[in-house]
Amino acid sequence: MTGDFAVGLQSWQAFKQKEKEEGFWTGHSLFQIPARILEYRGKAESLVLAYLYEKANGISFYSASAVVIEVHTSERTIAARTGLGKNAVSYAIVSLEADQAIRVSRRRDPKTKQIRLNVYLLLHSETKDPLVSAPGEFGVCKHNYERPYITAPKETRTHLQQMKPGSRAVYLSALALASERLSTSFGILRNDWKSASRLGRNSFDRGVTDCVRRKLLTYKRRVLALMDPVTGAPTQRSAHEFVKHDNPRWKFDLNSVTSEQWRQIVQELLKCEFVISHSGWSWTQRGLLCPFCKEEKCFTVSFAKQQYNCFNSECTQRKGRLCQLVARVLRVPMRTATDYVREHVTQDQKAA
Numbered sequence: 201m202t203g204d205f206a207v208g209l210q211s212w213q214a215f216k217q218k219e220k221e222e223g224f225w226t227g228h229s230l231f232q233i234p235a236r237i238l239e240y241r242g243k244a245e246s247l248v249l250a251y252l253y254e255k256a257n258g259i260s261f262y263s264a265s266a267v268v269i270e271v272h273t274s275e276r277t278i279a280a281r282t283g284l285g286k287n288a289v290s291y292a293i294v295s296l297e298a299d300q301a302i303r304v305s306r307r308r309d310p311k312t313k314q315i316r317l318n319v320y321l322l323l324h325s326e327t328k329d330p331l332v333s334a335p336g337e338f339g340v341c342k343h344n345y346e347r348p349y350i351t352a353p354k355e356t357r358t359h360l361q362q363m364k365p366g367s368r369a370v371y372l373s374a375l376a377l378a379s380e381r382l383s384t385s386f387g388i389l390r391n392d393w394k395s396a397s398r399l400g401r402n403s404f405d406r407g408v409t410d411c412v413r414r415k416l417l418t419y420k421r422r423v424l425a426l427m428d429p430v431t432g433a434p435t436q437r438s439a440h441e442f443v444k445h446d447n448p449r450w451k452f453d454l455n456s457v458t459s460e461q462w463r464q465i466v467q468e469l470l471k472c473e474f475v476i477s478h479s480g481w482s483w484t485q486r487g488l489l490c491p492f493c494k495e496e497k498c499f500t501v502s503f504a505k506q507q508y509n510c511f512n513s514e515c516t517q518r519k520g521r522l523c524q525l526v527a528r529v530l531r532v533p534m535r536t537a538t539d540y541v542r543e544h545v546t547q548d549q550k551a552a
Contacts, residue, residue, distance in 0.1 A: 242368030370407030
């Protein structure tokens with residue numbers, strides 16, 4: 201039974217992870233960029249790489265089959281889309297090629313011998329193999345196991361073009377931290393954010409000020425919040441509608457669990473047996489350790505009252521109800537702990 205619950209717990213955790221991913225920047229047109237873009241500290245290479253990955257995400261989604269992604273474009277087009285000069289684009293491409301971030305095939309006009317079109321292959325940061333398309337699925341980096349990666353709204357490209365390198369590096373690092381946490385608002389120390397941007401203190405401070413002025417983010421009391429790049433306000437597209445239920449009750453009543461069923465659940469969970477005294481509480485036996493502070497002869501439970509207690513004043517989880525004990529030992533939310541108890545009770549009823 202415990203094995204079945206472990207499998208179910210893993211499925212639940214995978215479901216919650218997928219739910220968080222789907223709820224991150226919901227309602228925005230997105231593209232993925234490998235986190236290696238932060239190494240360029242907002243310089244021309246970062247703009248060119250962001251543009252190529254934006255194109256690659258679209259090519260991947262609309263491809264008919266799984267094939268190597270080829271981005272066909274000219275340096276003139278890249279310059280127009282990124283706001284860079286043609287020479288800056290040429291130098292950036294050479295730099296990216298030298299770093300094995302891309303592979304370029306240059307096609308020349310047969311008459312003029314001038315380069316008229318480049319074919320770009322995006323390379324995996326570890327294997328150096330070209331990335332492959334995922335027809336009908338979002339996310340080039342996710343599909344090719346290119347991690348870590350940044351998930352960014354497509355509207356950010358306009359802002360990135362208008363920024364100086366320092367501001368660009370600050371904003372890209374904020375997007376990277378948000379992508380790691382799958383949240384547009386989270387706590388972060390200023391020094392940790394600065395380290396992620398690869399900038400010095402002065403450049404970082406100026407970049408943060410510029411991003412705040414552009415209403416792309418806010419940073420107050422160590423909380424970094426990313427704004428909707430179009431409205432400059434907290435994103436409303438991913439807001440979930442609150443549904444108020446007429447009778448919000450758990451489907452399973454914990455008070456219906458008998459003391460004997462609680463004994464079986466707790467003893468199986470902690471892998472020990474309890475001896476109950478006349479008071480209804482178990483004896484603090486030698487060899488019986490508290491599951492939290494690991495101290496001996498201080499942990500006791502009452503199956504009739506559905507409570508536990510630890511007499512060690514330094515224990516961080518000194519007392520609570522037995523369902524809280526289950527949740528804290530398994531390190532899962534209360535709802536999952538309730539499901540664990542219900543599964544045991546159901547199996548006990550079937551056996552009876």
